[in-house]
Amino acid sequence: MTVKVLIAGDGASAIKTAKELSANGIGTVLVSRKEIDRADFLKEPIQKENTGTLLYSNSEIISCRGCVNDFRITIRSNEKDISETVSGVVIAEEYRRKDNFESYGLRPSDSVISLSEIVNAIENKTSPQGLLKEGLKVLFLTGCNQESNPVVLNEIMTCAFQLQKDYHQEVFVLTGNLKVGGEGLEKLYRETKASGVFYAKLNQIPPVVAQSDDGRVTVVYQDEILQSPVKIFPDLAVVDEELLPSENLEALAGVFELNQDKAGFLQTDNVHRETVFTNRKGILVVGSSRCIADHKTKLDDAGNAALVMMRLTAEKTEPVSVGKAKIGVVECARCITCFRICPYKAIRLEGRVMVCADACEGCGICVAECPREYITWSGPGISDDLDKIHVSRILDQTEEFIPEIVAFCCTRSAGRSFRLATDQLQNSLPEGLKIVAVPCAGGVSMGHILSTFMKGADGVILLTCHPGNCHSEVGNHYAKTRAENVKARLSVMGFEKERLHIETIAANMGTEFGRIVNAFQKQLLELGPSVIRKNLKYS
Template sequence: MLSSLLLQKDFNLQTYILTKNLKVAGDGLESLYRETKNAGTIYIKFTDALPDIHQGEEDNIRIDFFDEITSKNFRLTPDMTVVDETIVPSRYATGLAKIFHIENDVNGFLQRDNVHRYSVLTNRKGIMAAGPSRDILADDDQRIDAENAALLVMGLVSGETEKRTEKAQVHEGQCIRCLTCYRLCPYHAITLNTRVEVVSNACERCGICAAHCPRGAVRITDLEPGAISDLLTIDPGMKPQKRFTPFIVAFCCRRSAAQARDLSIGMGHRLPQGLKMIEVPCSGAISFEHIFAALDNNADGVMVLTCHKGNCHSEHGNIYAGQKVEQIQEVFSRIGFEKERILIQTLASNMGTEFARIAVRFEETILKLGPSQLKK
């Protein structure tokens, strides 16, 4: 844009900028964009069809494109054409990503496009991606990245960022070394030595390994079905009702739906009287046993509330949860049990109103269905 501004103002040359997604969030870019437009630069933006660029025998360039604003076809024959460089990470960074199992974004940079990773976090605890390793950044932004990385390192060294919570453990006597946990762990916290072990410092206790272990050999004490069952009690403060009041269990990811529920209460929204929230570190920790435990403890309906696609801290925990719910619904349909008693929805932490809406609508569905056939 600076070159375009110089050509327009100092040399009175008409310039065109053809772009797809023009990012002007950096310092001064928005004002620079406006200044170039005022100077006469014409911006042509594309969302679907890209321009056709033809090079003649005498190296003359012809650009044919469809303008999405006017819905007309145009042609440019510029005296000079400047093509931007392809934005890719260095081969060195790509190699490091493979060695350390760091997840990349769609362009190959060392940070998945996930809100939980900003600004310099990766899926590997203690490994940060800063500066050009994670994106094309201005000098000021690179300095900010370096400062954020330094703060995180200081926190790790001092132990301030580590909460004293129980991590996953593998019970050797039950482990058949199927490597399910090794394949699914998004943080690569599973190691294979003489036996399968969990690297405690790398474990984020998402619970995905425990939920998928076919032998129940991987355990996190407070996430075991027995521990969850102890929480599945009707609120003692709930007044007896003459009419049917559905008992609804909501398994909520602590990074999204659980916060949305708290926000909903703070905003004064009405929630179902019989709603019981079970907070889990990640929706991927929800197993078949958890859902069946809720139904076995007199739940009339079960909600599984996960992060939005692409926003799961564990990357695929919400997908795993969705697969489990779909499988249970299919089984319920075959045996004549109402599959509508199981619901899965995605939420962000700031969606308090949506949480209340989903909960109330689900209560209405359960009211139409009536008490669960499994109720004791």
């Protein structure tokens, strides 16, 4: 079967991704909202003969059904709807640029322009407005009122360098923090400085920018070394821009059910989404669609996207069914709780409520949340692991009390830190500590916690990932809410709620793991054995 991947976008990232995919035998369907220049694709014909690129110009993606390996996409092209079935999707839209005139209290004029305008003039080597006239005095305003970034600084320094060198203009750069944290930028900064570009870095006091009726700008800033005001009266003021997510990302987030970060990029601020992953399997996001990306990031992302897509096809031959959720077809009451909560959108409503096994990451949140417990695991689940846990009976009241602690550990965080703790701390972990490794703490149900107490455990501890670090985004949140709920119930029952504890931890914190479980053991030692354990008949 030929593998096809849909790419949304038409800029550098989209083209690079399409090329990387084609070079590796994967067909691409590229959808652009504007007219695409076919020549861009023909420049480097590195594709294999069995693959091609299908280009949809002036088109938009209006719906997506199905999931990984079987996305059924509808593309609206010239008022006609076209269906495409693809294995994966790559979102590769470029930035939207927003000028910062307003933040400096300026209005655009012949002598006040945006960064894009000067970039274009230099690229085209011509400017009808006379921006490239020899001997002009040019002032760049950047990062004075809000933080800038290395991508914008790179553009500014490149322009400044050329204006100074090729057009013999006198260039000033007024900046806040100089964002040289990008490849080669410190060097470029030194070179521009050596060629005569003048930089003034403002720290405490922002510059006073005034614009006269004819549109010209006067800038007065406090020189922090001279401690006196300096006045610049440039012929041309170039104002920097903000790089924002493309206006199309909002729509794409809706179509593909993707989580967005605060700024609106299609990748949440979660390290588990690095480098090109989204909350949905088989849908990737590259370059300026996921963050403020420089040239190198775009290249790396395109390569990584190709790698993931190639793997998707390679992995298809391997059987995957263990550790996935399974809905009881007959019993399901179609309350669609699972559909609403699945962080990976792996539960689809297609005729019936169904789990898309390829897209299921096996977090178990749906299993724990299904009100009628009709969702089970294919293969062994948390309950099976819990069955293997045995709590010892207290035979003799005089013997030393060793608290029986059951720790539900998310394999991504606590599971790893437990291993580090055993390596580093050897025997200083509690003697009665028993580990139940779970794919996500959000999969630990109320039933799991209560049945652990019923087994006679003196304490139950839930170790989850830190907020913002949960692979399932909200698994730790579910775990926390559930733990609070169980605590309230335990109190009502007259059972010490302190016997249930929940804490967050990271994968690399072995000592922290030891500290948490030892502190919990100390608390249990004070509480003494649980009433259930004391009354255990069998063990």
